[in-house]
Amino acid sequence: MKSQELARVTLQNEMDLILAHKRSMKLAELAGLTLSAQTTFATAVSEVSRSTIEHGKNGCLVLGVTGGQKDKYLIARVIDEKDLSHHPNEGLEYAKRLVNKYNISTSGTESSIELFYYIPNGSKLSINQLDDWRSIFRNEQAVSPYEEIKQKNDQLQKLAQKLQESESQYRTLTNALPIIIFSLNDKGELIYANEWLKRFTGFSATQLNESKWREVIHPDDYDAFSVILSHKLSMGASTIRTQCRLRHKGEEDYYWHLASVSPLYDEGGKLLNWIGYIVDINAQKLVEETLKDNRELKAVQQQLREHQVALEENIAELNRSNQELQQFAYVASHDLQEPTRKISFFSDYLLSRYSEVIDQKGRGHLHSMQSAAQRMRSLIHDLLSFSQVEGKRIDFKPVNLEGVLHFVQQSLEVTIQEKGAVLEIGSLPMVRGDEGMLIQMFENLVGNALKYAKDDEAPYIHIEGQQSQGRIELRVQDNGIGFDEKYLTQMFALFQRLHSSNRYKGTGLGLAICKKIVLLHGGTITARSTPGAGATFIISLPTEIEEHAS
Known part of the structure; x- marks a missing residue:
């Protein structure tokens, strides 16, 4: 049988080490190994993985199944971007005694350690079963807060890419429409404006912020227009509109426009910014038509509302995911405490009762186990503290x-x-x-x-x-x-x-x-x-x- 990859774990920190141990235990369980054998295999994998995390570079663990028609083995391959001939993996010395066989290979600067563990009745394994196992690993829920954070980070990056694409489409749309579309911060300063603002007035957003629009607004209309630039606008206001005359670049004539701004809030009621538009109503003003007859303007308003709704939905989803992550961290940390206490208890028991019959190397491994368990208990305690504070x-x-x-x-x-x-x-x-x-x-x-x-x-x-x-x-x-x-x-x-x-x-x-x-x-x-x-x-x-x- 060709080696079948079932799961993969990057090895960067101790949270990845927990994930490697969990998935090794899960694979051994699926293979029908006894609990003792599951622990043995997972311990061997953890030892090699720990050394890779501590001394390696861009480590990776690949779990799978390999072997012929009769004899099949669990295989754990630890890949390290370091030459083992110069930087040996200390954990391998201990892992050698726990597995049936092992193999070390080097290609360029990349090294690979393979650990093999015999599967009783492995001849009965079929390709369909391995596909089922692969599906289990692919669809399993995150087993640690760290993995959950990594998954959410990937989702956020995809969301950021979609938002960037949406923003690009939004800019293209607003520049295509023959109206001025803009955004103001809470100080009444322009933070975005489409190309039509400069096309009509001849001034950039920076120049208008400096002059407070005095160069383009008719003096008789400036006091009314300056209301939308005030940072003291009522937080309860929905939409503010005013009619004013804007001077076209290169001309002395002013043209009537309708300026409108609306607040954009986050879910907590905090003002994010003001979104608005300035539309030419000079013809409507002359023939006493109203703004509601302008279908193009309605289309732009609908686009703005859709973007606002989409943003609010994304924020709500992010908050929901954050709450679920807090609950998961609390529950997972609770579940991790009992096995950690047992590791500490039994390693201490072995040192106190069997110290004379265990060689110096074995005692060293037990001390390392105690130290690792203590670090884990500290981490679990702090994770619990953080999740309790968070929620x-x-x-x-x-x-x-x-x-x-x-x-x-x-x-x-x-x-x-x-x-x-x-x-x-x-x-x-x-x-x-x-x-x-x-x-x-x-x-x-x-x-x-x-x-x-x-x-x-x-x-x-x-x-x-x-x-x-x-x-x-x-x-x-x-x-x-x-x-x-x-x-x-x-x-x-x-x-x-x-x-x-x-x-x-x-x-x-x-x-x-x-x-x-x-x-x-x-x-x-x-x-x-x-x-x-x-x-x-x-x-x-x-x-x-x-x-x-x-």
């Missing part, structure tokens, strides 16, 4: 921040004493918010300050706050190792780390959780630092918060 509805109440910091100080008391740290708490105002979330935020910020302290200097952490002009500003300052501010955006993103996990433990979710908590409180968070000179995290919160936020 929680805030119960806004007055919160005493000094009490919050007292609780945080007790929670981190052991680490503070071990590092000989000094935690100085200055004057802190009362805020309205969720006390549990604010405790979680300060635990992460103070915990980071302790984690990234200098080796030769005791940590010093100063926390203070002040209220000014309707805002509350909180500062968490330390004397740690600091960071380069060019990584500021990266620091608050999911799973982003500036330092190796070998030196500083963590999952890259702490500051992402802090940012989400601050956003849910209607605030902002940023930081200031230079390498080696400590860091200051700055949180700005409003004194009055809309209590429907969630």
